[in-house]
Amino acid sequence: MSTLPTTLPDWLALLESRHAEVHINMGLERVRQVKERLNLAFSCPVIMVAGTNGKGSTCSMLEAILLRAGYKVGLYIKPHFLDFNERARINGDMASDGALIASFNAVEAQRGDIDLTYFEFTTLAIMHLLAGAKLDVAILEVGLGGRLDAVNVIDADVAIVTSIDIDHTDFLGTTRDEIGFEKAGIFRPGKAAICSDPVPPPTLIAHAEAIGADLWLLGRDFNYSGDKQQWNYGGREQRRNSLAYPSLRGANQLLNASAALAALEVLRFELPVGAQEVRTGLVVVELPGRFQVLPGRPTVILDVAHNPHAASALAQNLGNMGFHPYTYAVFGIMQDKDIDGVVAPMAQYVDHWCVANLPSPRAADPETLAATLAALPLGDAKPGERSVTTFADPAQAFANAMSRAGENDRIVVFGSFYTVAGVMAARKSSHH
CATH class of the missing domain: 3.90.190.20 (Mur ligase, C-terminal domain)
Structure with a gap:
């Protein structure tokens, strides 16, 4: 047994060197085995977000609003721009090198002879870190697709699919129907499945119905309206009026914000959030590199x-x-x-x-x-x-x-x- 790295850069270099040849190794069986050995489970509500575009924005809006409401929030978001630590946030702050190294060591100790890709290993480590942080809520961004993404070994209480568009064709298929099916893989029976794409592919709807997920569709279960000054959210039982536009600029941000508010409506009994916290959260949200x-x-x-x-x-x-x-x-x-x-x-x-x-x-x-x-x-x-x-x-x-x-x-x-x-x-x- 060679000695393990003691610094974060050395750990990341080791993980990169191990799997230079396997970039994306489909299938979740290996990840699931290590997850079970780690006893990895969340004792708080989990919100999972997939989609071609808009994932990061939706996660950041949820984080900003829930932090304003006084909750202890964990976030896993990808990729990073300058520091790997950007991928794991607790209460709005990046995880420390020490906390990440401890979780890397934990995954390594339980991995045994199971090969994990860089992405699978780091995903398990960050989820382990968040699961042990006594959070009120965890927000997990899905990397590629959904069904076979390492994050999907966790069962989300609320799953969001933001947009379905053609991107990683090598892995996910070449049509919106194929890609929609992959993203719908994060849905769970009896749990809320929110889709904020205005034109969801039939495969996504069919899969949600086949497994008995509680499907929330834009225009049917929730919607938004607005004028030049402000906008409104309407859900199944909750309305949010006279909201400021999100500080994230751009055409699709009301779709992302509406999905975030639908998730908060689903969790309104476990994680109540007031009107002022929603307003402030949307105004202060920041996301590097998105317009x-x-x-x-x-x-x-x-x-x-x-x-x-x-x-x-x-x-x-x-x-x-x-x-x-x-x-x-x-x-x-x-x-x-x-x-x-x-x-x-x-x-x-x-x-x-x-x-x-x-x-x-x-x-x-x-x-x-x-x-x-x-x-x-x-x-x-x-x-x-x-x-x-x-x-x-x-x-x-x-x-x-x-x-x-x-x-x-x-x-x-x-x-x-x-x-x-x-x-x-x-x-x-x-x-x-």
């Missing part, structure tokens, strides 16, 4: 949009921002994404593309990307006012955009978590 507008000039927008559904929401948000003479895009993306579908809605807004390579073997080649972008229709741009340049990494691409942009221009960083994380890290180091 995050940084203070200062030129305006910098960070958005992890990496599929067509998210990119069209980002484009819509850019269109609602008011006038900027020029828009620079710092853009890098994974090769396996629908690249044409991501850049198409953005093309009309971007004048200057700063294309970055990303620190991943799956990164799209910048030269190939540049050729794709150079061939896009010009839109409103005058000839000579469009440019496409390539860079070795997001930090260099961002530095170039900053050096060229005027103070009334804007820079939008998008295409991948790696793109946004690279710029966040560069900004952090330049501020020190």
Whole structure:
């Protein structure tokens, strides 16, 4: 038995080295066995959130509202931008290295000869950490799909599916019907199953009904309405009126907020939440990298949009921002994404593309990307006012955009978590 790492970076390096070859190993049997050996169980309500886009926003809104209501809240959310610790939060604070190491040791001690992927191991460790933290409520974000995601070895009291769109086709299928079935895998018999996608695939509805889940559909069981100033939520038995718009900007945020309020309606007896706590929670909620507008000039927008559904929401948000003479895009993306579908809605807004390579073997080649972008229709741009340049990494691409942009221009960083994380890290180091 070799000695185990004593620091978090060493632990993460060990986990990465163990499973360099198996990125996603489908099937939950191994995870379930280790979970049972750990006696891993939550003694509080568990809210689980899956979906193509909007998972992080919905989790963050729930966390913000429940913290305002005075509850002890645990959150598992992915991925991280700068520190692995961002994935585990207790009462709004990141878990300490020491707490994570203790849970890594616990999983390792019970794993025996069972092989776990990096994602499975870290998921079990963080759920172990949260389960032992004497929480009032746990919020768990599902990584990929739902049915076969490691988080799904826990039975949620309330399961939310935010949106169903085409993203990880290699693993989840190529149609909304196939993907909807995968996401519906987090539903449980007799438990609330909330779907805030306005057009849920028939497979999701059929699965919920087949297992006897209590299905909440947008427009049937809960809905929202609003004007310029405020909005209202209506559920089966609960109404919430004159709510402020969520501080997370964007077209889909009322869908996400409505799903969060439906979950709170389901849990209204176990976790009562007052009107003021809902209002304040929605106003203060923050989520890095989701249409995050940084203070200062030129305006910098960070958005992890990496599929067509998210990119069209980002484009819509850019269109609602008011006038900027020029828009620079710092853009890098994974090769396996629908690249044409991501850049198409953005093309009309971007004048200057700063294309970055990303620190991943799956990164799209910048030269190939540049050729794709150079061939896009010009839109409103005058000839000579469009440019496409390539860079070795997001930090260099961002530095170039900053050096060229005027103070009334804007820079939008998008295409991948790696793109946004690279710029966040560069900004952090330049501020020190």
